Amino acid sequence: MSAFPASKYRPFPPIDLPDRQWPSRTQTTAPIWCSVDLRDGNQALAQPMSVVEKLEFFDMLVRIGFKQIEVGFPSASQIEFDFCRRLIDENRIPDDVSIQILCQCRADLIKRSCEAIAGAKNVIFHLYNSTSPAQRNYVFGADRPAIKKIATDAVALMKAETAPLVAAGHRIVLEYSPESFTSTEMDFALEICEAVTDVWQPTADNKVILNLPATVEYATPNIHADQIEWMCRHLTRRDLTIVSLHTHNDRGTGIAATELGLLAGADRVEGTLFGNGERTGNLDIVTVALNLQTQGVDPKLDFSDLNEIREIYERTTRMDVPPRSPYAGDLVFTAFSGSHQDAIKKSWDKQIAGEPWDVLYIPIDPADIGRDYKAIIRINSQSGKGGVAYILENEYGFTLPKAMHREFGPVVNRLADTKGTELSAADILEAFQAEYLDRKQPIEVVDFRTTEKDKVVTCEADLVINGTGRTLTGQGNGPINAFVTAVREAELLEFEFLNYTEHSLGIGARAQAVSYIQIQPINGKPLYGAGIDTSIDIASIKAVASAMNRALLD
Numbered sequence: 001m002s003a004f005p006a007s008k009y010r011p012f013p014p015i016d017l018p019d020r021q022w023p024s025r026t027q028t029t030a031p032i033w034c035s036v037d038l039r040d041g042n043q044a045l046a047q048p049m050s051v052v053e054k055l056e057f058f059d060m061l062v063r064i065g066f067k068q069i070e071v072g073f074p075s076a077s078q079i080e081f082d083f084c085r086r087l088i089d090e091n092r093i094p095d096d097v098s099i100q101i102l103c104q105c106r107a108d109l110i111k112r113s114c115e116a117i118a119g120a121k122n123v124i125f126h127l128y129n130s131t132s133p134a135q136r137n138y139v140f141g142a143d144r145p146a147i148k149k150i151a152t153d154a155v156a157l158m159k160a161e162t163a164p165l166v167a168a169g170h171r172i173v174l175e176y177s178p179e180s181f182t183s184t185e186m187d188f189a190l191e192i193c194e195a196v197t198d199v200w201q202p203t204a205d206n207k208v209i210l211n212l213p214a215t216v217e218y219a220t221p222n223i224h225a226d227q228i229e230w231m232c233r234h235l236t237r238r239d240l241t242i243v244s245l246h247t248h249n250d251r252g253t254g255i256a257a258t259e260l261g262l263l264a265g266a267d268r269v270e271g272t273l274f275g276n277g278e279r280t281g282n283l284d285i286v287t288v289a290l291n292l293q294t295q296g297v298d299p300k301l302d303f304s305d306l307n308e309i310r311e312i313y314e315r316t317t318r319m320d321v322p323p324r325s326p327y328a329g330d331l332v333f334t335a336f337s338g339s340h341q342d343a344i345k346k347s348w349d350k351q352i353a354g355e356p357w358d359v360l361y362i363p364i365d366p367a368d369i370g371r372d373y374k375a376i377i378r379i380n381s382q383s384g385k386g387g388v389a390y391i392l393e394n395e396y397g398f399t400l401p402k403a404m405h406r407e408f409g410p411v412v413n414r415l416a417d418t419k420g421t422e423l424s425a426a427d428i429l430e431a432f433q434a435e436y437l438d439r440k441q442p443i444e445v446v447d448f449r450t451t452e453k454d455k456v457v458t459c460e461a462d463l464v465i466n467g468t469g470r471t472l473t474g475q476g477n478g479p480i481n482a483f484v485t486a487v488r489e490a491e492l493l494e495f496e497f498l499n500y501t502e503h504s505l506g507i508g509a510r511a512q513a514v515s516y517i518q519i520q521p522i523n524g525k526p527l528y529g530a531g532i533d534t535s536i537d538i539a540s541i542k543a544v545a546s547a548m549n550r551a552l553l554d
């Protein structure tokens with residue numbers, strides 16, 4: 001029996017919605033996004049952002065494409081007030097962007113908020129009060145009618161106080177949040193939202209935003225979806241209402257809850273970049289938006305330079321993006337394990353420009369979000385030959401023949417086991433050089449010359465064998481064949497010649513050739529050698545010598 005006292009907790013009651021529709025729906029458009037980084041995210045920071053940091057963050061949110069940005073709680077502190085004023089007074093808010101401010105349903109705070117927003121063209125005035133039974137009981141000591149009155153009085157006051165702004169041509173939108181909505185009885189959540197809407201009197205041109213927060217996430221995402229669908233079906237002025245989601249992540253399913261809430265009928269999503277926010281955080285908008293993109297839906301937010309966004313976020317919030325955070329984490333485009341590396345390399349090689357993305361294990365093209373291909377495969381003791389070949393090819397231009405992957409992969413595995421750490425690309429190159437290119441014992445090629453007569457090639461190879469200089473001669477139908485004859489006749493090693501490939505390394509006058517040669521020593525297993533030279537012939541001769549050296553010494 002578990003020592004964990006499960007009986008201390010209650011299961012979350014299901015919602016009575018047997019004909020729920022959301023499970024069979026598909027998301028085909030982006031929601032309206034609202035960033036709450038500068039308010040909900042900021043209020044969760046040990047060191048809230050300074051005005052200068054908030055300004056930089058705001059500008060970044062605008063660049064990303066947010067059209068609704070909650071800029072703070074201006075009645076809460078001077079710094080919040082000043083920030084709001086600077087945005088307005090310094091004309092920093094683009095015409096197509098609405099700033100949103102949060103305010104409790106309290107008269108003094110509403111009046112102070114009106115001072116903060118004066119002069120702004122487009123404002124979402126966000127009022128909230130908490131509605132769940134526990135909040136009513138513990139925090140407010142008030143019954144349902146009293147809680148409803150707090151909300152309706154506040155909306156009436158806000159309407160009256162902002163009337164002069166509206167008359168002056170400014171647009172004021174009401175957002176109302178029954179805070180702790182998901183812990184509130186559905187009938188009461190509906191009642192208070194209807195009452196607020198009655199006071200506000202939305203129009204087709206100025207809809208009311210009803211934000212239905214999962215202030216604390218207590219239930220599974222399907223229950224959240226049921227709650228949202230229930231509300232969407234019961235609101236009498238659904239056509240004049242923008243239903244908004246605001247999930248937190250206490251159970252680690254805030255993203256799933258939002259995605260299902262959208263299927264359930266919501267129009268709008270509040271969240272933060274990388275999920276910063278109270279406790280386990282707000283909804284991570286980066287993830288939801290890029291999840292949409294990977295389904296072929298334009299998210300209408302631009303995360304094409306996610307590295308820069310992450311840099312500004314980390315610097316201004318003093319928070320970290322964990323290495324496995326979706327899309328942005330350091331390790332999410334990296335594979336260490338062999339079979340993954342193998343599949344990534346094979347599927348990447350088959351990718352055709354302009355065709356749908358189909359690379360295994362990588363659901364989004366890293367280039368689409370400004371991330372680097374080169375970090376995709378990293379090597380440790382879990383890695384396989386495919387990953388090693390990928391590094392040699394992508395970092396250094398060596399396209400090893402397939403059968404050579406099987407030979408060199410284990411060499412790198414042994415090295416990784418011995419070192420016990422991740423291997424860098426340079427470590428792998430060094431191992432490749434030591435295993436193949438730099439082998440000079442017992443045979444070192446010093447020079448190689450050929451002449452040709454009647455299609456017969458005669459070679460002279462100046463070698464150093466076990467420290468002693470020798471010149472071997474041989475004949476064949478080509479330089480390699482002539483050299484193989486020469487070394488066979490010198491009885492250095494008995495072997496069959498199996499395979500030969502070569503390609504150029506680099507471009508232009510300084511290009512070199514690399515040659516890979518596979519031999520089969522009599523009484524031994526097939527093995528490769530490799531050689532590099534500006535002359536393709538000498539590269540091949542070096543490759544034969546490299547293979548022989550491996551056979552003679554291993």
Ligand SMILES: CC(=O)SCCNC(=O)CCNC(=O)[C@H](O)C(C)(C)COP(=O)(O)OP(=O)(O)OC[C@H]1O[C@@H](n2cnc3c(N)ncnc32)[C@H](O)[C@@H]1OP(=O)(O)O
Nearest residue numbers: 040043073075076104105106128129130139140150179215
């Ligand atoms: C889920 C969320 O994220 S909600 C947003 C939370 N964010 C913040 O609170 C950050 C900014 N807030 C603050 O700086 C402060 O709370 C202030 C300045 C707004 C108000 O400060 P204070 O009045 O000193 O304190 P506090 O917020 O604790 O007020 C609590 C009182 O307000 C009442 N209250 C709390 N929320 C609300 C609300 N939304 N509407 C009306 N009254 C409310 C409480 O019942 C309590 O009343 P009581 O004094 O009669 O018991």
Ligand SMILES: CC(C)C(=O)C(=O)O
Nearest residue numbers: 128177179180213215
């Ligand atoms: C004010 C509301 C929307 C809130 O932040 C929450 O419920 O988490």
